[in-house]
Amino acid sequence: MGDDNATSPRPMANVLTEAREGRLGIAMTAEDFVYIDRDCQYFKDTILAVQRTADAIHRQDNWGLGEKEGKMVSAQTLVGRFRSKANNAGDGNSVWQIMEQHYKIVEDIQEVHRVVRERMMQSDSNFAAEFNHLNETLPERPPVPLKVGPYVLPDGSAR
Secondary structure: OOOOOOOOOOOOHHHHHHHHOOOOOOOOOHHHHHHHHHHHHHHHHHHHHHHHHHHHHHHOOOOOOOOOOOOOHHHHHHHHHHHHHHOOOOOOOOHHHHHHHHHHHHHHHHHHHHHHHHHHHHHOHHHHHHHHHHHHHOOOOOOOOOOOOOOOOOOOOOO
């Protein structure tokens, strides 16, 4: 993660405030809370892996497109664009920077649910016991896989 967490505004700051001040209600089971936390962590780990790949692309020395040849200006331009789209685009529109924004959103979703869950645990000892038990005993589940086509479009067709 970047070092700017403390200075940049949180994407879901208003929802976090509502949750912390007890003005946000979420109707979920203890099992739902366990899995939302695990799913968020899985997603954050995946985002970090994408960021590492984007950074490796940005740092790649030789692309084999002729960019080392002084006369191949278009190759140098193309490699420069690939590098900036991977990381450090001046306009903030690189893969790494966009993934950073997604990471913060998932982090906020996880935090909102954690805050609500803790409030529920403080006020309901049965819920707290059930959550603690399930958190220790529920098996890991893989994320829901994407549906492999054919996809049904809004008009009802698969084309």
